[in-house]
Amino acid sequence: MIYSSELIKGTLKTIILKLLKDNKRMYGYEITQTVKELTAGKIQLTEGALYPSLHALEADGLLTTETEYIGKRVRKYYSLSQQGKIESKQKVNEFSDFLNTMVYLLDIKTNFA
Amino acid sequence: MIYSSELIKGTLKTIILKLLKDNKRMYGYEITQTVKELTAGKIQLTEGALYPSLHALEADGLLTTETEYIGKRVRKYYSLSQQGKIESKQKVNEFSDFLNTMVYLLDIKTNFA
DNA sequence: CAAATATACATAAGTTTATTATGTATTTGT
DNA sequence: ACAAATACATAATAAACTTATGTATATTTG
Secondary structure, X not given: OOOOHHHHOOOHHHHHHHHHHHHOOEEHHHHHXXXXXXXXXXXXXXXXHHHHHHHHHHHOOOEEEEEXXXXXXXXXXXXXXXXXXXXXXXXXXXXXXXXXXXXXXXXXXXXXX | OOOOHHHHOOOHHXXXXXXXXXXXXXXXXXXXXXXXXXXXOOOOOOHHHHHHHHHHHHHOOOXXXXXXXXXXXXXXXXXXXXXXXXXXXXXXXXXXXXXXXXXXXXXXXXXOO
């Protein structure tokens, strides 16, 4: 089952910031693959959504980039800036709070570990 | 704390369908107030989002309406259709699954009862 | 070894969904 | 009386994503 796209809306930046916090340094394509693996294919980030989002986070000063060449192919690594680390924490905390609220509101039976 | 709007995006229809499942019959303004109360003000539905969403759900055949007059003021009650009941369950289940995935992906420490 | 698939980036056009603003009108509280 | 709350609705704008397209290199497979 792949989640309906509307469900994932608004969580993309949170996911990016969290992954970069855990992995120090990642490139775009790697992010899509990691998310796919970690969610058993349930969340599949599209490039059309991911790259503009990465650019926006960089423009906001939350990410820094390093470009490297693997053979002749370019690869652009993203890392959290100092501000990005703060924002990463805040975004995850906010989502966590939101999650609690939604569990209550929708009366969801949880089975989190 | 009020959640950043992007976080709530995509959850509006799920919230509406769930509330109508629990309450049989509600009108728009009542929905905004109920959500506000149940979430301690953290989710405040705007009318500009709610009414078009209700109209869309009705157009999709998920909701039925009855108009009543309270004094001279009109009040439009919404109820789930048969299809709406099915969709309500599915939406909540999907969202529940999504939350589980996000808890794992974001490594969130939960404190549900 | 040719073709298909995967890797890796990017952006533009279109759609969806919400925000903000505006409009109308009645009812209640002070 | 006046302000705030109740109750609906819609239009203009903005945000965020999907879909489509484009370019190019590297690897796998029949």
